Amino acid sequence: MTRLAFYGIDAIHLEERDELLPGRLIVIEGTDGVGRSTQLRLLRPWLESSGYAVVDTEMTRSKLVGAGLKQAKEGHTLGPITLNLFYATDFVDRFESQILPALRAGFIVLTDRYIYSLMARALVRGADPHWIRSIYGLALKPDAIFYLHIGVEDLIPRVLQRGGFDHWESGMDMRLGADLFESFVNYQTSLLAQFDAMIEEYGFEVIDASQPVASIAEQLKERVLPLLPQG
Amino acid sequence: METYGLHRYPGRLFIVEGVDGSGKSTQIALLRQWLISEGYAVFFSEWNSSALVKKTTSRGKKKQLLTPTTFSLIHATDFADRTEHDIIPPLKAGAIVLADRYIYTAFARDVARKVDRQWVRELYQLAVKPTVAFYYRVPLEVSLSRILTGRTELKYYESGMDLGLSNDPQESFKMFQERIVNEYEAMVDEFGLTVMDATLPIPEQQRRMRKIIRPYLQGVRRIRSSAQESAWAGLAREMRPSHPDIHVRGK
Numbered sequence: 171m172t173r174l175a176f177y178g179i180d181a182i183h184l185e186e187r188d189e190l191l192p193g194r195l196i197v198i199e200g201t202d203g204v205g206r207s208t209q210l211r212l213l214r215p216w217l218e219s220s221g222y223a224v225v226d227t228e229m230t231r232s233k234l235v236g237a238g239l240k241q242a243k244e245g246h247t248l249g250p251i252t253l254n255l256f257y258a259t260d261f262v263d264r265f266e267s268q269i270l271p272a273l274r275a276g277f278i279v280l281t282d283r284y285i286y287s288l289m290a291r292a293l294v295r296g297a298d299p300h301w302i303r304s305i306y307g308l309a310l311k312p313d314a315i316f317y318l319h320i321g322v323e324d325l326i327p328r329v330l331q332r333g334g335f336d337h338w339e340s341g342m343d344m345r346l347g348a349d350l351f352e353s354f355v356n357y358q359t360s361l362l363a364q365f366d367a368m369i370e371e372y373g374f375e376v377i378d379a380s381q382p383v384a385s386i387a388e389q390l391k392e393r394v395l396p397l398l399p400q401g
Numbered sequence: 402m403e404t405y406g407l408h409r410y411p412g413r414l415f416i417v418e419g420v421d422g423s424g425k426s427t428q429i430a431l432l433r434q435w436l437i438s439e440g441y442a443v444f445f446s447e448w449n450s451s452a453l454v455k456k457t458t459s460r461g462k463k464k465q466l467l468t469p470t471t472f473s474l475i476h477a478t479d480f481a482d483r484t485e486h487d488i489i490p491p492l493k494a495g496a497i498v499l500a501d502r503y504i505y506t507a508f509a510r511d512v513a514r515k516v517d518r519q520w521v522r523e524l525y526q527l528a529v530k531p532t533v534a535f536y537y538r539v540p541l542e543v544s545l546s547r548i549l550t551g552r553t554e555l556k557y558y559e560s561g562m563d564l565g566l567s568n569d570p571q572e573s574f575k576m577f578q579e580r581i582v583n584e585y586e587a588m589v590d591e592f593g594l595t596v597m598d599a600t601l602p603i604p605e606q607q608r609r610m611r612k613i614i615r616p617y618l619q620g621v622r623r624i625r626s627s628a629q630e631s632a633w634a635g636l637a638r639e640m641r642p643s644h645p646d647i648h649v650r651g652k
Contacts, residue, residue, distance in 0.1 A: 182470055222494040234466045234475070238457030247453060249485030251402065251527050255478040256454075263471050298402045308470070321465035 171272050177285075178307015182266065193273035194397055195310060196248050196283040200318030201209070201361055202339040203329045204379045205386070207280050212387045213394070217278055222398065225272040227335035228282035232263035243338065250295040250343070257288050258305050263307065272360075273310075278398070285309045286372060290364035295344065296358065316390060317365065322358050324380045329354070412492035413617055414529055416503040416566055418585065419537030420578055422547035423599045424606070428537065429501050431607045432614070436497055440630075444491040449503035451482035462558055469514040472558065477524050488529060497623050504528045505536075505588055513580035514564060532617050533608065536589060537576040539599035541582055545575060589621035 172191040174184055198206045198213075210226060230239055239256045242248045248256075272279045277310045285306040292302045320328075329335060335344075335350040342350065369376060377389055395401025415432070417425040427444075436443045449458065458475050461467040468477065491498050504525040511521045551607055555570045557563065561577025562570060595613060597606060625631065 179517050179520040179523075181517040182468075183517075207488050234461050235457055238454070238460070241454050241456070245453070247482075247486065249482065251485055252451075252453065252478055252481040255474060255481045259457075259471055259474040259478055259515070262468075262474055263466070266470065267466075296402050298404050298526065301402070301404060301523065301526045304520065304526075308520065393632060 172310060172313055177309060178231040178304055178340065178368065181308040182270075183395075184270075184310075189274070191270075191310075192399070194278045194399070195269065195273060195281070195312040195399065196278065196284075196394060197281050197288050197312045197315045199319065199365070200379060201287075201317055201320065201325065203332055204318045204320050204335070205328070205383065205400050206318060208383055209386060210282055210392060212278055212383075213280060213390060216391060217280075217394075217398075220398075223275075224279045224280060224354065225268065225277045226280045226282065227264050227268045228231040229257070229287070230260055230382055231266060232260040235260040235268065249341070251297070252300065253343075254288075254292040254295065254297055257291070260305070261285065261288060261300040261307070267309075272302040276399075281312075284312060284315070286315070286365065286368055286374075288369070293364050294341065295361045303328060315372060315374045316392065316393065318371065318379035318386070319360075319366075319374050319376045320379040322362065326355075327367060329367060363384060402527065405528050406530045407623045408489070408492070408529045410492035410529070411487070411495040411621075412498060413532040413621055414488070414492060414498045414500070415533050415617075416500040417503045417535045417536070417537060417615060418503060418594065419539065419599060420541075420544045420581055420585070422544035423537040423539040424603070425535070425537040425599070426501050426602060427631050428436060428535070428597075428606055428610055429499055435559075435607075436499075437455050438627045438628040439618075439629045441621060442491070442494075442496040442540055442624045444487060444496055444498045446487045446500045447497065447504055449476065449479055451479040453482045454479040455566075457500065465557060465563070467558065467563070469511065469516045469563070472563075472610070473507065473511040473515065473516045473521055473524065474624070480504065480507070480525070481527055484529065492529065497621060500531075502505070503531060503534065504590065505585070505594065506589060509581045512584050513577060531579060533613060534592060535597050535613075536585060536594040537597050537599040538585075541575075541579060543600065547576075579614075611639060621626055623635035
């Protein structure tokens, strides 16, 4: 059962409706290119073969905003505050139309990123901390948050292997360096600092992402097991 | 990022609020004409008009994808885009910005939709606090008759049909508008809205609006002299025997 606990104001009124959420909400967090999706790809079939119904969700995939946000990011007029709110709309749409119904139906919800990535990105872009936290205060506290932790020096070879530096993952909307690489290093360094600052406050379970994929997967399974119904 | 009440810009921001049919748009259009004729640089921003966000909003409305919370958020996104592009830069440049509807519209509508009152106020912390916020107060019967006469169709979200108040769009619209009016009335003190009597004749309302605004125009730079002054200057130029503006071509 996912408890009805929130970081801030329960703006969706779940408490008022006395919602029962027999599912589990499991979050994988971490920066760009750290290997979150690889881990989720391993976790899902494992859970399913153990008989659990699994739903996964990731950012910018909402029915409402997905397309509009993608289009807005391709232009050159998207300001930082607008970007933050676009992401927030995307998140809440997925929260209300994917995550909540799945939790109500008793699914294991695996989410690739949650509010933490969104807040970290916003804070790096100069958002007021109180403001951004209030907005995401409506989110349910997950049953577990696994944070794939990595340093920039270990992140670089991964990103190179994956095909190089992406515009947004390098924070090029802020141009934090002379070129893509420099901006990537500066952007990811600030982003990681924001993530690290959240570890204690939000109770992240830290997993060292510089280890081999298989050993991370083992640790994740080990920690997910006790969270499952009749686990 | 600066939050509500903390922005310090040389420009001025005047906004109008009120229910549909209160006549606020007429008033701000008249004010705009007057300010332009007085020689000020005037920018105008309308609710729900961001080119970047519009498509998403209309898709959400058309397909009825919006919950009260996402309805609130998508409008806030629209507002953020206008704040970042149409409101803050001109205010920094010392211009006058006029807005037809502002954050109080969101507070009234979203809370009428049962979005948490405090949460939606936090959401709009990004807004610049207006120099003067006018609230055009009108009895509900008057605004309803202004809107409903000649209207055959009310839109789904416009009439608050998403709230399930009534199956009849007209009835739902009335109930929804009543909630909105109650929210506006509660905000008069909370945000220091300047209440205007929207039942007065249009010219009288406009006269009062200009009177309230005039003291705030002190120190605002004009980009050219007022229409009246330039008319006099033009006349004086024409009266002069040798016209300095006429140059001999092909010299």
